Amino acid sequence: xxxxxxxxxxxxxxxxxxxxxxxxxxxxxxxxxxxxxxxxxxxxxxxxxxxxxxxxxxxxxxxxxxxxxxxxxxxxxxxxxxxxxxxxxxxxxxxxxxxxxxxxxxxxxxxxxxxxxxxxxxxxxxxxxxxxxxxxxxxxxxxxxxxxxxxxxxxxxxxxxxxxxxxxxxxxxxxxxxxxxxxxxxxxxxxxxxxxxxxxxxxxxxxxxxxxxxxxxxxxxxxxxxxxxxxxxxxxxxxxxxxxxxxxxxxxxxxxxxxxxxxxxxxxxxxxxxxxxxxxxxxxxxxxxxxxxxxxxxxxxxxxxxxxxxxxxxxxxxxxxxxxxxxxxxxxxxxxxxxxxxxxxxxxxxxxxxxxxxxxxxxxxxxxxxxxxxxxxxxxxxxxxxxxxxxxxxxxxxxxxxxxxxxxxxxxxxxxxxxxxxxxxxxxxxxxxxxxxxxxxxxxxxxxxxxxxxxxxxxxxxxxxxxxxxxxxxxxxxxxxxxxxxxxxxxxxxxxxxx
Numbered sequence: 001x002x003x004x005x006x007x008x009x010x011x012x013x014x015x016x017x018x019x020x021x022x023x024x025x026x027x028x029x030x031x032x033x034x035x036x037x038x039x040x041x042x043x044x045x046x047x048x049x050x051x052x053x054x055x056x057x058x059x060x061x062x063x064x065x066x067x068x069x070x071x072x073x074x075x076x077x078x079x080x081x082x083x084x085x086x087x088x089x090x091x092x093x094x095x096x097x098x099x100x101x102x103x104x105x106x107x108x109x110x111x112x113x114x115x116x117x118x119x120x121x122x123x124x125x126x127x128x129x130x131x132x133x134x135x136x137x138x139x140x141x142x143x144x145x146x147x148x149x150x151x152x153x154x155x156x157x158x159x160x161x162x163x164x165x166x167x168x169x170x171x172x173x174x175x176x177x178x179x180x181x182x183x184x185x186x187x188x189x190x191x192x193x194x195x196x197x198x199x200x201x202x203x204x205x206x207x208x209x210x211x212x213x214x215x216x217x218x219x220x221x222x223x224x225x226x227x228x229x230x231x232x233x234x235x236x237x238x239x240x241x242x243x244x245x246x247x248x249x250x251x252x253x254x255x256x257x258x259x260x261x262x263x264x265x266x267x268x269x270x271x272x273x274x275x276x277x278x279x280x281x282x283x284x285x286x287x288x289x290x291x292x293x294x295x296x297x298x299x300x301x302x303x304x305x306x307x308x309x310x311x312x313x314x315x316x317x318x319x320x321x322x323x324x325x326x327x328x329x330x331x332x333x334x335x336x337x338x339x340x341x342x343x344x345x346x347x348x349x350x351x352x353x354x355x356x357x358x359x360x361x362x363x364x365x366x367x368x369x370x371x372x373x374x375x376x377x378x379x380x381x382x383x384x385x386x387x388x389x390x391x392x393x394x395x396x397x398x399x400x401x402x403x404x405x406x407x408x409x410x411x412x413x414x415x416x417x418x419x420x421x422x423x424x425x426x427x428x429x430x431x432x433x434x435x436x437x438x439x440x441x442x443x444x445x446x447x448x449x450x451x452x453x454x455x456x457x458x459x460x461x462x463x464x465x466x467x468x469x470x471x472x473x474x475x476x477x478x479x480x481x482x483x484x485x486x487x488x489x490x491x492x493x494x495x496x497x498x499x
Contacts, residue, residue, distance in 0.1 A: 010071055017051050018078045024048060025082040032355040039165075040086070040213045049121040053079070053090060057098035062114035067102055069251075069309045076254030077305075081262045084364045085213035087255045089123075092161045095248035097124030097170055101190065103314040104231040104240060109190060113168060124168035127157040127200075127219060128241075134159075135377055137172070138238070142221060143182055144173040144189070150226040153189060156218065159371070163217040164202030167193050170231070171200070171221060172241070186238055188231040197224045210363035239319040246318035249329035249372060250311065253304035256332040259365065260301055263343040264294045266357055271346060281346070290342045296465040297335035299458045303447030304328045323385040324407065326378040327440040333368040334375060340365045379436025380429055386439050387423060387432075396422045402442065411446035414463055418470040421478075434477045441466050 008016075025031040029044055040048075056071040058064020065071055072094050080087035098117070101110060101124075116122040133139050142155025153173050160169075169191045174182040191198040205217040233240040268291060271282040281287050308328070312318060318325065340361035344351040351358040369375045386405075395401040399420040402412040412419065419438065427435070445466050448459055 010065075010068075010074070013065075014071075014074045014078060017053060017075065018081070020051050021048065021078060021082045021086075031083065035083075035212065035360055036355055038212050039215060046121065048086065052118065054093050054098065054117055057094040057102070058114045058117060059102050059110075062111060063118050064114065067099065067314055069313050073251060073254030073257070073305050073308060076251065077258035077261075080255045080258035082258075083213065084255065084259050084361065085211045087258065088161060088211060089214055091248070091251060091255050092125050093123055095251045096126035096244070097166075097168065099247060099314050100126075100170060100188070100231065100240075100244045103243075104188070104233060105190065106228045106232065109228055113190070113192075116167065122167040123162055123165065124170070125160050125162040125166040127160050127169050127171045127221070129157060129159050131156070131158055131218075135373060137241070138184070138186070140172060140174060140186070141182070142171070142173040143176040144187065145176050147224065150224060150228075151189060151230060153191075153221055153223050153225065155221045157221060158218045159206070159216055160219060161211075161214045161216060163215050163219055164205065165215050169193070169200060171223075172237075184238075185236050186241055188233075188237065188240065189225050190229040190231070191223055191225055192229075199223070210360070210366065234317070239317075242319040242322070243317055245372065246321050246325035247312050247314070249325040250308045250318070250321075252329045252368070252372075253301050253308055253332050255368075256301045256336050257298070257305055259336055259361070260294065260298045260339050263339045263358070263361060264291075264298050267291060267294060267343045267346050287346065290346060292461050293465060294339045294342055295458060296462040297339045299448055299454075299462040300335060300444045301332055302454065303449075303451055304332055304444055306451050307447040323382055323439075324443065326373065326382050326385075326436075327443045329372060330369075330375040330378040330382070330436070331440040331444050333365070336365040336368055337362070376433050379434075379440065380432040382436035382439050383427070383432040386435070387427070390423070396424065398423055408439075408442045408446055410449045411442045414445070415442060415467055415470050418467065418474045421474070428482065430481070431477055434473050438470055438473045438477075441469055 024044065024047055028047070034041070034044070053075045055064045056075050057067055060066040076087050076091055076094070079090050101113060105113075113122070113124075117124075128137050128140070130140050130142065133141070140155070142153065142157065144151045144153040153171060155173060157171070171189050171191055172186050173189065174184075174186055176182055191200060193199050200219050200221055200223060202215070202217040203220045205215060208214070208216050231240065268282075271287055271291060272280050274281040276284070282291070307324070311321070311324070340358060344358035344362050347356065347358045350356055353359050354363075389405065390396065390401045393401060393404075397420070399412065399416055402408040402419060419442075423435070445462065448454065448462060
């Protein structure tokens with residue numbers, strides 16, 4: 001199968017895609033008004049899809065552009081410059097459907113489905129989360145049994161982006177044994193909504209707080225799928241899931257980059273034009289500090305993208321890359337939310353409107369800190385991973401270890417004073433989260449340092465902000481706060497009794 005898309009070189013392709021989106025979002029449609037509605041209008045979405053953005057995640061063999069990480073991140077970034085919700089829609093399709101299908105799917109299934117993506121603008125998503133089992137995915141209750149013709153799958157999933165709208169789903173389930181117990185491993189199945197026996201209805205739609213363009217809800221699963229629609233793991237299904245989720249987390253910077261760049265561009269422009277006491281807002285020292293924070297976020301995110309391109313292609317097995325994947329996902333989403341909050345603050349009262357870029361950015365970026373692993377959990381896992389490596393190396397001093405750890409050996413000399421302390425065993429979970437925040441910053445600053453020739457002023461500005469963050473977190477870690485909530489707090493706690 002041959003397609004015109006791979007004739008166009010990538011720079012031409014992405015430039016024209018950016019212009020296409022800018023025209024649609026700012027000229028042909030009033031996206032500020034549209035952003036207050038649920039779902040993108042069908043004609044608007046169809047025009048976006050005219051440029052075949054999802055072709056970047058389809059192999060050349062099937063008529064796509066070849067699943068190059070650089071191209072996937074470029075499309076995510078171009079989309080998030082105009083709309084974070086659109087970028088997430090693409091991200092779900094690319095990292096949670098098309099890439100796993102390209103890596104683990106059976107050839108005839110790939111051929112049929114990729115064709116529909118290219119010719120009919122189909123969409124796909126992933127179903128893991130269940131009501132009682134959010135981050136605790138390994139205990140999911142959706143189950144399957146082998147039948148004469150394939151597999152019968154039953155269960156319920158919720159909070160899947162594109163609920164009720166995707167044409168295809170990757171559904172996770174556990175095998176039911178003859179005794180009725182569920183196996184520990186997890187398997188993945190492709191379902192096709194246009195087949196009545198594979199249709200997954202959304203039985204309740206959620207009134208999501210932001211990301212209005214994306215439908216979320218409760219999905220009831222009672223389907224029969226043919227044998228060929230089961231993904232083929234290289235070893236276990238759990239490893240397949242880790243490989244897929246780590247690859248997805250390594251692509252978050254693609255969504256983050258365009259989003260943060262747009263906030264940076266708009267905030268810089270606003271602060272140059274807005275006059276306060278006869279001088280531009282940009283002259284105010286605290287404003288300079290806030291703008292520099294967004295620029296540090298942009299720089300870190302750029303480094304993350306460069307790292308992702310080198311490491312996260314589907315030819316790599318990412319199942320064991322949890323420290324790096326979790327560092328990128330948790331830090332970039334924190335930076336997205338912080339940049340949105342700063343942007344809203346700088347915009348003043350106007351920023352608080354739901355149809356203002358900054359107001360919408362705050363609401364739309366907030367769930368990124370929760371989904372695909374809540375950030376506190378990921379930071380704790382980063383710290384556990386690093387401390388495990390330290391125990392293996394029989395090293396208790398953080399600085400000594402980080403100097404020889406290949407993810408921090410270049411960056412840690414800049415922050416030696418902040419990490420020159422010993423970490424003993426039995427660290428409280430709240431302190432693991434703090435350590436994880438520190439590790440993520442040093443790891444991601446190293447990605448910036450590894451980009452030879454990147455803007456030196458941006459690198460220096462980022463170093464200063466990272467040093468400030470690390471001083472703050474080191475202080476937090478040293479404070480050994482162990483305050484716990486008081487459940488029965490009513491006793492002696494009404495201030496009126498003390499006057």
